[in-house]
Amino acid sequence: MTKTVCIIGAGPSGLVAAKTLLHDVAPATFKVTIYDAQPRIGGLWPLTKDDAAGLVHPLMVANQSKHTVQFSDLAWDDNVPQMPKAWQVGQYLKCYAERYGGADVRLGHKVVRTELQQDGAWKVETESEEGPQSHTYDHLLVTTGFFGKPIWPDYLSKEAEVPILHSSKYRDLKGLLAKGNQKGHKILVVGGQMSGIEIAGTIATHLSSAVHGPGEKPFENPEKYSIQHIAQRPSWVFPLFTSAKPAAAAPPFLPCDLPSYNLANRPRPLTNSSGHISVDSAKTFNSIFQSVLGTDQGEFSPNVKIGDDLREQQPFLAMSSHYADFVRSGLISVSQGKVSSLSGNTAALSPSDEKIEDIAAVVLATGFDPCPSLDFLPSEVLETISYAPSHPSLPAALAFHGTHHPSLSTLGFVGFYRSPYWGVMEMQARFIARLWATPEPSQAWKEALECDNSIQNVMNLRPDPRLAQFPMGDYAFLMQEFAKALEMKISTPKETPPLANGKSMDILTPARYVSEGAAQSQIAEVEKNLACTHETALGGLTKARFVAQAVFRSLLGEWKLERDLVSKLPSHPSGRFVGTAKFLLRQGTADGRNAAEQDDLGMEYLYIEDGDFMASNGMKFRATRRYVWRYDGTRDVLSVWFAKTDDNMRADYLFHDIEFIVPDAADEAAQTKGWQAKASHLCIEDLYNVKYEFKFQAVNLKEWRIGYSVNGPKKDYTISGVYRR
Incomplete structure (x- = not known):
C-alpha cells in the first residue's frame, strides 16, 4: 500500500x-x-x-x-x-x-x-x-x-538614526547607505562568528572596489568609509583554499574541505569530536587550526589573535578569503565586546564601555x-x-x-x-x-x-x-x-601521492556512499563525482593547481619593496629602489579582455608602487609605477597587465601570465625553496625573462621575489626585487 x-x-x-x-x-x-x-x-x-x-x-x-x-x-x-x-x-x-x-x-x-x-x-x-x-x-x-x-537584538531602539540591516539582506553598499544621513563614515558589523566575518570581508571587498575601481564611483565619497567589526572573541579565519602539507616550503593547495575531510588523519572507528569540547580537545583543535594557518593571527591585529588565554576555550571558525588582510590594512578595525546600546549614530560596548561614534550604517550578523x-x-x-x-x-x-x-x-x-x-x-x-x-x-x-x-x-x-x-x-x-x-x-578511496604522514588522502564526499539498488544512471553520476574529486586532489598535489589562487589571495595590502637594477650599458645607470607596493582589491574590469573572458570577471588588484630610486651616479628621484594583477579562476592563471598611460586606473594590455613550476620530487634543493614561477614578454625588440619565488608560511605569503633579465638592441640589465610584509 x-x-x-x-x-x-x-x-x-x-x-x-x-x-x-x-x-x-x-x-x-x-x-x-x-x-x-x-x-x-x-x-x-x-x-x-x-x-x-x-x-x-x-x-x-x-x-x-x-x-x-x-x-x-x-x-x-x-x-x-x-x-x-x-x-x-x-x-x-x-x-x-x-x-x-x-x-x-x-x-x-x-x-x-x-x-x-x-x-x-x-x-x-x-x-x-x-x-x-x-x-x-x-x-x-x-x-x-x-x-x-533573522535575530534582531534587544538593544535596537527607535533612537538609532542610521540604517540597520541584517547580514542576510545585504546586497551592496549603495543599497545599505541609501537611507543613511551620509554623515557618518563607519559601517558597524555586529557579530564575530561565521556570518560576521564573512559579511565584514564582503563589505570590505565592495568598499575597496568602489574606492580603487576605474570610472564613476557607485556612491559618493567611498574613500571616507571604513568598517568597524564588533566581536565578543576572535575566530580562526580560514581562506577557501588551504594546504594538505602546510609545513612544506612550497605547500600544495586544495579547496579547504578536502584536507579537512581527509579520513586518513583520523583513527577508526571515528568518535564524535563535536558537542562538548573538553579542555584537551580545545587545545588540540586550536593547535591544528594554527598549524593550518601558520599563524596565531596576531600579525593581522592584536584583536584577532588567538592567544594563550583562548587555547583552552572551544574554538570558533570562520571562512573568508580577504578578511584577515583587510584587518591588517586597517580597512576593517576590530573591537572586542558586545553592543549594549545603539542610539543616534553611536554604539556602546560592554564590558569595556568603549563607544563607537560616527556610524553610517549597521549590519547585524546576529544569526537566525x-x-x-x-x-x-x-x-x-x-x-x-x-x-x-x-x-x-x-x-x-x-x-x-x-x-x-x-x-x-x-x-x-x-x-x-x-x-x-x-x-x-x-x-x-x-x-x-x-x-x-x-x-x-x-x-x-x-x-x-x-x-x-x-x-x-x-x-x-x-x-x-x-x-x-x-x-x-x-x-x-x-x-x-x-x-x-x-x-x-x-x-x-582513489590513490593520491603520500602526504607528510606517509598516507594517501582518503577524502570524504557524499559520493563515497552509494544507495543500495542505485540505477546505472545514478552510478554513472557517482563515478563522475568521485573522478572529479580525485582529479582535483591530484591537480593540487602534483600539478601546482590552485597555487595561483593562493598567491593572488595573499597579495592584498601593503608590502615593503627593495629592488636592485644592474645595467651593463653605461647609458642606463644601475641603482636601487626602496619603497612600498600596494595591492588594492577591486571587482574585475573588462579592459584588455576579449568578449569570451567577460562573462565572469572575478577580482583583480590595482598595483601601485611608490618610492625613491638612488642611481649609481648619485642621482635620486621619486619613482612610481602601476600594473593590474588578475586571477582567472577558469584557467587557474595569475597574470600581470600594464596600466594605461592616459588612465592609470585601467588595464591596458597583457604583460605576462605567471607559470608555476612543480618542484622536482627528486631534487632535494627544490624541496627547500618556495614556489618558483616564470614568465616572458617581448616588448617590440626587448625580451623580458621573469622569474618569481613565492615563500609561504602555510596559507599566507610571507615574502616573494621577482627577477627580470632584459635584453634588446639598447637594453641589457637585470632587476631583482624582494617584497616583505
Whole structure:
C-alpha cells in the first residue's frame, strides 16, 4: 500500500528527501507532496544571478567546495568553479529536482498549521493565492532548515538614526547607505562568528572596489568609509583554499574541505569530536587550526589573535578569503565586546564601555532564530520534542542525529541542525526512508537505535558552557554512524601521492556512499563525482593547481619593496629602489579582455608602487609605477597587465601570465625553496625573462621575489626585487 508523505520545504533537504523516498526504495512505496512558501525551489539558494529576494546573496561564494556541496548521484558541471556561487548551487538543485522528479511540488503554499490525528496521520493546512487548503497525509517530514528568521537584538531602539540591516539582506553598499544621513563614515558589523566575518570581508571587498575601481564611483565619497567589526572573541579565519602539507616550503593547495575531510588523519572507528569540547580537545583543535594557518593571527591585529588565554576555550571558525588582510590594512578595525546600546549614530560596548561614534550604517550578523521553522507543529508535539526557543543552537531534542522522535512514528526531520552538510542530509533522508518503509529492521538497525543517545545528548548540551560552535559539526562521524545503521559501505578511496604522514588522502564526499539498488544512471553520476574529486586532489598535489589562487589571495595590502637594477650599458645607470607596493582589491574590469573572458570577471588588484630610486651616479628621484594583477579562476592563471598611460586606473594590455613550476620530487634543493614561477614578454625588440619565488608560511605569503633579465638592441640589465610584509 502506498504511503503519502508531506514534505515541508523545497530546499536541499526537501529535495533530497523526496528523491530518496521516490527513487531509492521500492516503486510506489511513497507518494510525495512538497510545500514551500517561496515561489521557487532552492530554499536559501537563489536560482539566478539576479534573484535577490532570499537570504543568500546570489553572488556569494560557498564556503565549501562542490565536492562537499553535492548529492552522491548528481555530478556538477565541469565548468562550475571549485567554490560555486550561490546561484550556481541553486542551478544544481534545479537540475537535481528535474533529474529526480515525481513529487507533487506546490510552490507559494505556506504550511500554517498541522494536526496529528489519532491514527498517526497528519492534517496539513496551507495558505496560498488559491486560498486556504487542508489535506491529510500518512507521514510528515520537516525539511524547513535552521534559518527561520533573522535575530534582531534587544538593544535596537527607535533612537538609532542610521540604517540597520541584517547580514542576510545585504546586497551592496549603495543599497545599505541609501537611507543613511551620509554623515557618518563607519559601517558597524555586529557579530564575530561565521556570518560576521564573512559579511565584514564582503563589505570590505565592495568598499575597496568602489574606492580603487576605474570610472564613476557607485556612491559618493567611498574613500571616507571604513568598517568597524564588533566581536565578543576572535575566530580562526580560514581562506577557501588551504594546504594538505602546510609545513612544506612550497605547500600544495586544495579547496579547504578536502584536507579537512581527509579520513586518513583520523583513527577508526571515528568518535564524535563535536558537542562538548573538553579542555584537551580545545587545545588540540586550536593547535591544528594554527598549524593550518601558520599563524596565531596576531600579525593581522592584536584583536584577532588567538592567544594563550583562548587555547583552552572551544574554538570558533570562520571562512573568508580577504578578511584577515583587510584587518591588517586597517580597512576593517576590530573591537572586542558586545553592543549594549545603539542610539543616534553611536554604539556602546560592554564590558569595556568603549563607544563607537560616527556610524553610517549597521549590519547585524546576529544569526537566525530556527523556531519559526517549527511553528506549524501542534503544541503537544513541540512539547514531546522538548522544543526550547531559548536554545537556538539546539531547539529540538531528536533521536538518531536529528531525524525523528521515538514517540512520533510518522514525523521525521531532515537537515534541521546547523551546518547541514549535504552528505548528512542525504544520509538522514535514507534513514527516514528506511524507518518508514522497512517492516522488519535488520540487526544492525536495531543495535544502532538501541545505542542511540541523541536526545539525552541534546538535553545535556543545552546548558553546557563548553558547547561547540556547531554542536552536530562532526561531518565524518555523522556519516559513519548513518552508514553503520544503514549497512552502507564507504567506497575505496582513489590513490593520491603520500602526504607528510606517509598516507594517501582518503577524502570524504557524499559520493563515497552509494544507495543500495542505485540505477546505472545514478552510478554513472557517482563515478563522475568521485573522478572529479580525485582529479582535483591530484591537480593540487602534483600539478601546482590552485597555487595561483593562493598567491593572488595573499597579495592584498601593503608590502615593503627593495629592488636592485644592474645595467651593463653605461647609458642606463644601475641603482636601487626602496619603497612600498600596494595591492588594492577591486571587482574585475573588462579592459584588455576579449568578449569570451567577460562573462565572469572575478577580482583583480590595482598595483601601485611608490618610492625613491638612488642611481649609481648619485642621482635620486621619486619613482612610481602601476600594473593590474588578475586571477582567472577558469584557467587557474595569475597574470600581470600594464596600466594605461592616459588612465592609470585601467588595464591596458597583457604583460605576462605567471607559470608555476612543480618542484622536482627528486631534487632535494627544490624541496627547500618556495614556489618558483616564470614568465616572458617581448616588448617590440626587448625580451623580458621573469622569474618569481613565492615563500609561504602555510596559507599566507610571507615574502616573494621577482627577477627580470632584459635584453634588446639598447637594453641589457637585470632587476631583482624582494617584497616583505
